[in-house]
Amino acid sequence: xxxxxxxxxxxxxxxxxxxxxxxxxxxxxxxxxxxxxxxxxxxxxxxxxxxxxxxxxxxxxxxxxxxxxxxxxxxxxxxxxxxxxxxxxxxxxxxxxxxxxxxxxxxxxxxxxxxxxxxxxxxxxxxxxxxxxxxxxxxxxxxxxxxxxxxxxxxxxxxxxxxxxxxxxxxxxxxxxxxxxxxxxxxxxxxxxxxxxxxxxxxxxxxxxxxxxxxxxxxxxxxxxxxxxxxxxxxxxxxxxxxxxxxxxxxxxxxxxxxxxxxxxxxxxxxxxxxxxxxxxxxxxxxxxxxxxxxxxxxxxxxxxxxxxxxxxxxxxxxxxxxxxxxxxxxxxxxxxxxxxxxxxxxxxxxxx
Amino acid sequence: xxxxxxxxxxxxxxxxxxxxxxxxxxxxxxxxxxxxxxxxxxxxxxxxxxxxxxxxxxxxxxxxxxxxxxxxxxxxxxxxxxxxxxxxxxxxxxxxxxxxxxxxxxxxxxxxxxxxxxxxxxxxxxxxxxxxxxxxxxxxxxxxxxxxxxxxxxxxxxxxxxxxxxxxxxxxxxxxxxxxxxxxxxxxxxxxxxxxxxxxxxxxxxxxxxxxxxxxxxxxxxxx
Numbered sequence: 001x002x003x004x005x006x007x008x009x010x011x012x013x014x015x016x017x018x019x020x021x022x023x024x025x026x027x028x029x030x031x032x033x034x035x036x037x038x039x040x041x042x043x044x045x046x047x048x049x050x051x052x053x054x055x056x057x058x059x060x061x062x063x064x065x066x067x068x069x070x071x072x073x074x075x076x077x078x079x080x081x082x083x084x085x086x087x088x089x090x091x092x093x094x095x096x097x098x099x100x101x102x103x104x105x106x107x108x109x110x111x112x113x114x115x116x117x118x119x120x121x122x123x124x125x126x127x128x129x130x131x132x133x134x135x136x137x138x139x140x141x142x143x144x145x146x147x148x149x150x151x152x153x154x155x156x157x158x159x160x161x162x163x164x165x166x167x168x169x170x171x172x173x174x175x176x177x178x179x180x181x182x183x184x185x186x187x188x189x190x191x192x193x194x195x196x197x198x199x200x201x202x203x204x205x206x207x208x209x210x211x212x213x214x215x216x217x218x219x220x221x222x223x224x225x226x227x228x229x230x231x232x233x234x235x236x237x238x239x240x241x242x243x244x245x246x247x248x249x250x251x252x253x254x255x256x257x258x259x260x261x262x263x264x265x266x267x268x269x270x271x272x273x274x275x276x277x278x279x280x281x282x283x284x285x286x287x288x289x290x291x292x293x294x295x296x297x298x299x300x301x302x303x304x305x306x307x308x309x310x311x312x313x314x315x316x317x318x319x320x321x322x323x324x325x326x327x328x329x330x331x332x333x334x335x336x337x338x339x340x341x342x343x344x345x346x347x348x349x350x351x352x353x
Numbered sequence: 354x355x356x357x358x359x360x361x362x363x364x365x366x367x368x369x370x371x372x373x374x375x376x377x378x379x380x381x382x383x384x385x386x387x388x389x390x391x392x393x394x395x396x397x398x399x400x401x402x403x404x405x406x407x408x409x410x411x412x413x414x415x416x417x418x419x420x421x422x423x424x425x426x427x428x429x430x431x432x433x434x435x436x437x438x439x440x441x442x443x444x445x446x447x448x449x450x451x452x453x454x455x456x457x458x459x460x461x462x463x464x465x466x467x468x469x470x471x472x473x474x475x476x477x478x479x480x481x482x483x484x485x486x487x488x489x490x491x492x493x494x495x496x497x498x499x500x501x502x503x504x505x506x507x508x509x510x511x512x513x514x515x516x517x518x519x520x521x522x523x524x525x526x527x528x529x530x531x532x533x534x535x536x537x538x539x540x541x542x543x544x545x546x547x548x549x550x551x552x553x554x555x556x557x558x559x560x561x562x563x564x565x566x567x568x569x570x571x572x573x574x575x576x577x
Contacts, residue, residue, distance in 0.1 A: 002464050003450075010452035010492070266448050269409060270509075271437025272465050273430075347436075348409040350444055351400050351520050 003276070004284035015288060018252050022292025023299070025245045026327055029238055030300040033319040036234035038312035043227050045169040046107070047199075047217060050085075050115050054205045055220040056198035059213040063223035065089045065197045066105070072192040074210045083202040085113035086195035088183030092152040092176065099144050104135075105173045106152060108183025114201065119177065124163030130181050134163035136174035141309055152176070152186060171224060172312070242330055249334030253285055257338035261345060268347035277342050285335035289327050296323075355382035355418075356548045357406060357516050362415030362425075364401050364571075375401040377571040379415065383548040385515065388538050388561055391552045392576075393568035399552045400520070402568065406550065407440055407518045408432045419516065437466050441509030441547075443519040448505045449493040456489040458508045471513045482544075483507050483537065499530040506537070510545060517541075517549045523558060535561035 008015045041048075061068035066089045080086070088108035095101055109115045111128070119126055119134060124146045127134050133150065139161070149158040159178060168175040184193055198207060206214045215223075222228050257264075264277055297320065304315050364376040375398050383389040393399050404410045405417060408424050409432075417425045419439055427435065442448070449458055462470060471479065480486040483503040485496075493501055502522060509517055519538070523531045539561045542549045551558060559565060565576040 002461065003453075006457060007452040263450060266444060267450065268433075269407070269436065269442050269444070271433050271435070271440070271512075272461070273433050276465055348404040350442070350448070351404050351407075351409065 001279070001283045003280035004287055007280075008284065008287060014256075018248075018288050019291045019295070021248055022245065022289055022327070023295040025241055025248070026293045026296030026323060027299050027303075029241050029245075029323050029327070030296055030315065030319060031303065031313075032234055032238050032241070033323060034300065034304065034313045034315040035311075036231060036238070037316055037319060038314035039172065039234075040227070040231060041314050042169045042172045042312045043224050044221055045167045046175055047170065047221065049120065049167050050118065050199055051201045052199045052217050052220075053203040054200040055215050055217060056200070056207045056212050057196070057215060057220075058211050060211070063215060063220060064225070065220075066091060068196045069189065069193060070195050070197065070212065071190075072194055074212050075194055076209055079207060079209070080113075080198065081202070082114065084198050084200045084205065085115045086110055086180060087115065087197050087199050088180050088187065089170075089196045090183060090186050091173070092186065093154070094139075094176070095151045095154070096144070096148055099148065100142050102139065102142060103173055104176050105170050106176045106178060106183060106186055107170070108178055108180040108186075108195070110180055115199065116177075119163075119168075120166040122164050122166050124161070127162055127178060130179050131157070131159055132162045133159045133176045133178045133182075134165050135161055135176050136168035137164050137166055138169070138174040140164045150176070155186070157185070242326055245327060246330045246334050249285060249289070249331055250337045253281065253335050253338045254341070257281065257341055261341070262349070264342060264345045265347055265349040268345050269350040274343055274345070277345075278339050281339055281342060282332060282335045285331040286328060289331035293324055293327055354384060356385050356420065357550070358382040358416075358418040359402075359406060360416040360418065362405060362412045362417065364398075364405060364410075365413045375571055376405070376412070379573050381406075381566060381573055383516070383550055383564070385546050385548050386542055387563040388542045388549045388551065390558055390562040390565045391550060391568060391573070392554060392556070392559075392565060394554060397568040398571040398573075399554075399568050401571075402573070403518055403520055403550075403552045407442060408435050437512060438469060439514050439516060441512060441514035441517045443502070443505045443509050443517065443522050445521040445524050449501060449508065451493055454490055454492055455485070455496075455504050455507075458504070459511050462508065462512050466512055469513055471511055476507070476511060479507055479510060482540075498525040499533065502526065502530075502534060503537070506534075506541070510541065510547070515547060517547050519549065519551045519553075521553055521555070522551060523553065523555045528557065531555065531557045 057063060057065060057068040058070060090106050092104050092106045093101060094104050116126060122137055144161060146161055148161045151158055180195060187193060208214055300315060304313055307313060359379050359381040362376055362379040366373045366375055391399055391402060405412050412425050416423045424435060453461060459476060483506060485500055485503050488496060488500060496504065523534055526534060535558050538549050541547060567574050567576045
């Protein structure tokens with residue numbers, strides 16, 4: 001550590017440039033990870049707030065809640081316990097003469113079931129009547145207010161906002177919670193129509209009656225439109241960044257080590273063990289990465305503060321921990337390449353030069 | 354009594370047609386308090402002699418005795434320890450760590466060898482004697498060649514070795530500095546009771562030596 005710190009202090013420009021590069025990589029990793037998490041969360045926020053473990057859909061709906069239809073004949077009388085809720089989903093376009101038009105997802109629920117009671121209100125109250133709705137906070141951000149009346153999919157019927165809810169998004173669209181009765185009207189379906197799905201918070205729940213099929217929540221999320229492709233794209237980019245950082249750290253440390261071979265030979269001649277030089281190289285890599293990481297963290301936090309609220313970004317402790325451990329491991333692996341050269345230094349080279 | 358002795362030492366590089374005999378039946382000894390010069394032209398085997406005496410490489414045959422121990426075939430770890438505790442090196446150039454201030458060169462010794470160094474008070478005295486006590490906050494490249502050489506001597510002596518091995522210590526010095534360094538080695542050998550082996554082709558150092566050996570084609574002969 002002593003040699004590592006002293007050398008970095010002496011060669012500020014050289015090591016400053018390496019720190020700059022590691023900072024840029026870590027900044028990019030943090031921002032991309034936060035964006036990936038933010039976007040993924042906007043796909044699944046509602047499911048998480050419901051603590052959903054199983055989703056029961058029509059077997060022919062291709063694991064899509066908005067395309068699923070459960071009819072009266074699909075639902076046994078004892079199908080639902082207190083851990084299950086009927087959900088009706090339909091995409092809607094929201095219009096209000098004074099406010100911007102918004103594409104949203106209407107979710108019809110029942111007052112006596114858990115989703116209704118678990119709604120996390122940030123203003124107003126829960127909807128009680130068929131013409132009342134509670135909406136995601138995104139509506140508030142776009143200027144909507146309590147009492148505003150909404151026309152959904154061009155219908156003549158108006159729905160009044162009575163509450164704003166935290167974390168209510170699905171498929172990256174804000175949710176409008178109303179009654180199952182309202183959903184049926186919007187769906188304009190047959191009279192036997194009951195819901196789109198059953199959502200259960202019981203991990204052991206299974207219901208495969210008639211046209212119904214039970215899906216674990218992970219399988220349901222993976223089938224959300226675009227979710228897997230979007231996550232894989234981000235994972236690929238982040239993975240490449242780790243590989244690039246590994247190459248940069250390894251190449252820079254290797255070049256620097258090669259330039260110092262004579263110094264190492266002199267130190268070895270003076271009896272300084274190889275282990276001291278190896279420790280210095282590894283700790284140097286760790287110091288450089290830590291410095292770059294800390295600056296990257298600060299820059300990410302500042303960036304997130306100044307980004308518009310509409311940007312779906314979520315910088316969680318898990319991202320910080322994963323990014324930090326990932327880059328530190330990368331630094332250790334990168335420093336092992338020059339370490340091989342250090343172990344081969346012949347102290348006799350120090351003589352006669 | 355000799356503190357370092359080489360008995361019938363041979364060093365052979367390569368095999369077959371490419372074989373080179375760098376040292377032939379070398380017999381040499383030096384005692385504490387002495388300055389011993391090993392002289393000879395380039396290619397005579399001086400550097401090989403120094404690497405074997407300094408436990409930087411092993412002889413093909415013969416014995417290298419430091420104190421009362423044959424170090425000819427000790428392990429790398431033991432060899433490192435020996436160079437750290439009993440052998441000091443003053444090398445031709447760049448023998449100070451370039452990114453450490455002069456005072457930090459001694460700190461580095463403290464980090465790897467926690468006991469047996471000469472201590473702060475004696476170091477101050479040594480630096481004063483070498484005339485570099487005001488330069489301890491400088492980096493090696495901020496010093497002249499002579500100052501760097503004296504700092505290297507101080508660094509080598511700080512670990513309190515019994516034997517000091519110097520490789521062409523006056524190679525980059527002018528005559529005035531050569532005299533200064535020569536006198537210094539003589540004084541240090543007596544005052545600090547060290548055996549100082551100077552490998553050089555600089556005849557200006559002869560007047561400061563207690564014994565002079567000459568090397569030619571891998572053979573050694575005592576001149577005086």
